[in-house]
Amino acid sequence: MIRDQETINQLVDIIERFVRERLIPAEEQMAEEGKLPDHLLQEMRELGLFGLTIPEEYGGLGLTMEEEILVSMALGHTSPAFRSIMGTNNGIGSAAIVFNGTEAQKQKYLPKYASGEWISCFCLTEPEAGSDAASLRTTARREGDFYIINGTKRYITNAPVAHTFNVMARTNPDIKGARGISSFIVERDTPGITLGSIDKKMGQSGSMTCDVIFEDVKVPAENIIGEEGEGFITAMKVLDRGRLHISGVSIGVAKRLIADALDYAMQRKQFGQPLAEQQLIQAMLADSQTETYAAECMTLETARRRDRNENVSTESSACKLFCTEMVGRVADRAVQIHGGAGYMSEYAVERFYRDVRLFRLYEGTSQIQQIIIARNMIRAAS
């Protein structure tokens, strides 16, 4: 649902412009230094990029899902690592509070996330619990007015720079599965938190992940989000929205890859004519364009249905599965169209080829999406 076409056009316009004029020129620097330049962090804050999905009454823009997709596609035109830095505040880091937090929690945290003053992160995955997240082992033991958290979280995006951690931990050791898990807000300066060293990754240099180790971390009981035992269900709701967001980013990156590949194919001459005149190159361009268009249509349609409060669990997973696999194929073709140049760091497609590999892995791997889709199909039929 778009609340006001003219306003969303303006928002997307200004983001496209910011991406083109400020972020794209800084892509290489960020990739090399592995860190977002400080002045750009400040500019992103000033533009309001950290509060896209946070409700207006807490200083954000309160974008609808459809609006968020349009914005995520615009952000996809540059290195996904830029998006990743603001991504947790707009998604997995803040959403549990937006969905299920108390008024006091919302007042305390959301305005700081919206302005980008504080960075949030989402701590679900553990060394022994990845796709099977409901088997997580981190514990939260109630002691008076506090919970005592113990455990290790793995590959946590933005943890190295985070002020708050949304931690999923088991409050009821007798319930092994999802219903024994609760969700907590843990502030960085609470004693007992240790950060692992920053992970060396295949791509998305500039976005940082690390382990987070909790040793007898004493969290005020009021920091639980929702009731005991609701944590996993909220986390799944959070990831559900995230799936559509990642779909939008994948579409945006696919468009950038197509633009770069088309540009190269029209400039580069072989056999006396531009590559773009060769039918086999045209086939790669046309297939990429077609798949991107299909991805865009399905994602926007699912977003509109979600805005109408329909249950889109199957469709969101279908979008995540198709869009992230699609951008993998588009990236592969973009490298192919560039020939040897596509293997060289001088060309952005080489970097994007590595960057997009992540989309098929996190927030539920492609296989996990397939499982969700098929289970929903079977449940509906039985």
Place this chain on the structure above:
Amino acid sequence: MKVLVAIKRVVDAYVKVRVKSDGTGVDLANAKMAINPFCEIAVEEAIRLKEAGAAEEIIAVSIGATQCQEQLRTALALGADRGILVENDEALEPLAIAKLLKAVVDKEGIDLVILGKQSIDTDNNQTGQMLAALCNWPQGTFACNAEIQDGKIQVTREVDGGEQTVLLNMPAVVTTDLRLNEPRYASLPNIMKAKKKPIDTTTPAELGVDVSSNLKTLSVEAPAERSAGIKVESIEELVNKLKTEAKVI
């Protein structure tokens, strides 16, 4: 001090435009439109004056079709206080625009008008000068610096071969050059808030201005395609070619 900023809706600077096959103009169907970049600099300058405490109110005015509201909204998101749309569907020549602006200046009691030195679509570079003449006000065109000093405005102008600084009595007209400032981005929350700022709509007839044209466009043609360059082996060859082929020295 009340500042009026004129805003023109033009094709986005990043869009590649094509001349219509019948030569009557440029094909703008579905083309992305934006604020003329020089007008954006004018808005920025007005906001800086307001931030510095030199201006109380910034009014953005645009003349054209209903859709010009979009560009007015952008100006409001950047920091203008309110907008005026002078609705008119046909393209107007600079003199008609200058007359309409004069009518707005008189109606609103404006102290300073800031305009772009030209628009990137027709590149006339006339409106500001004509407005100054119609108002009988001093003008500082092609400004690369502007400062308010005791009720006057000092404008540094970009002129051929250097800069010229003039001190203007107010009220005055200033037109902006590229180096006057670097416009900010409208922040996303301000774009949302701009929805609530007022835009008044009026027409040339309501303002009592005759906008009939003295100009007729005979044809519009694309610039000749540039032919490919060549590489020369030596300086002698270059000089020789410049003399005999390019005939520029």
